[in-house]
Amino acid sequence: MPEAKLMQGNEACTLGALTAGLSFFAGYPITPSTEIAELCSEELPKVGGKFIQMEDEIGSIAAIIGASLTGRKAMTATSGPGFSLMQELMGYAAISEVPIVVIDVQRVGPSTGMPTSLAQGDVMQARWGTHGDHPVVVLAPGNVRECFDLTIKAFNIAEEYRVPVVVLSDETIGHMREKVVLPELKSLTIVDRKAPAAPAGYLPYKADQDGGVPLMAPFGKGYRWHVTGLSHDETGFPTNKGDVAGALIQRLMRKVEKAEPLLRDYATESADDCDVLVLAFGSSAMSATSAVRQARAAGVKAGLFRPKTIWPFPEEPLRELASRVKRIIVPEMNLGQLVYEVERVVAGKAPVERLSKVNCELFRPEEILASIMGGSK
């Protein structure tokens, strides 16, 4: 039986990655994500993996894309400034369908902001940071144990659907240490990408169905295929045909749309009979949980909805709850990002109130409690 130990969020992300089969890490250390690179540099050589400190974040994501093409499970970790630099190659990984995991431990921005200060300002960047329609999955851990669980999930999704997956952590979750009991290894599901049986007739971008995922051949094992950021046909070579390019974009997007009910991950507390629903993710959700419990103790019917998959957003369960509540409050450590998605999903079924904070200090529970108790502003 694994024993309880004090573990840091960044450490849990790293252990999750190693458990999922990480064997290649390239990165450029940046606060507040540095512990991930540090621990990877210690642990990967012990299991025959590789750690490379690159010249910058562009090189880092390029290196993990290359490593993944050879069949390795590859990851990088960064924070906002580095994540911004990685955006072009996020698009490259999406269109070339190379599974990668990027951990973004958010800090306050824009630009270099303050290295050790909390924010949740990368919500929209994680979804739309690179240009063009592209698939991406974004997972947001709300405590240390979830850093472990969701990093494994990130690898599983990346492998299964051949998409870039972002673990959207933040300074508080990343640096916080909590009592954690890790699960028994044999209880975990680890997914590996599906490979073709033989090189003959291999078409690297041929999917068997609408929104299907092509088989992925590892480089260095006798397969020859072309990888490009240009729009391409089933052979992987560039095309100038609009309908072929359009069909590719459609299939890439459909991969994640179709999978959404399977990927969907969220937690609720006291949500079934609540009047006031608080929707929060990541570190803000810890404050929200405390506020909801205090409101309940005071006799107010408050509830919590905490998405762990941020993109794609868990629309259906929120829509269902929205039709039953009187108000929805969205606290986030930014001036309003996830709230736009909430407003779109709720579509007027209940009033949606923003609760924004950008002073780098985690919400105090009483700030959210005041909003629960105070009614509309």
Place this chain on the structure above:
Amino acid sequence: MRTEFRLSGSGGQGLLLAGIVLAEGAILDGKNAVQTQSYGPEARGGSSKAEVVVSDDDIDYPKATDPDFLLALTTDAYKTYGKLMGKGLIIVDSTVCLDPAITARTVSVPILDTAATAIGKKVVANIVALGVLGGVSGVVKQATLEKAVLNRVPKGTEDLNLKALRAGFELAAKAAKA
């Protein structure tokens, strides 16, 4: 029951490690614990703060809201966090100048001097402070805290750190009598 600790001082004093060991001690005692921190971009100097919340129950909010114990090793930290204190006890190093405007109950303990003089190593001030916190709060048993210290400190420094921790518990016992 939820007990909140805030450990404050200057970067490099090792208060983060003291907070980690306190939290690990609580876990060894079968309790729940969360440790958080805030610090500037400097590796040394600048202000540094570690917080530990210990509880028998689930801990939803990880930060201290109204600390039961504030440790302040520098006058700056005392002035910044002392004025936020409500019900809790302030433990300051004896080099800290007390401010009459800070009204929370305060005890002054020679932590830095004990480390430098009695133990002979300034660097173990954090472990002396940990002993003081352990003794004053009673949240973690001394034997458990000793085990937690041994789990964390570098090989070859075990005796030194145990001596420091015990000296801290003695300071706490003296402060309780005073």
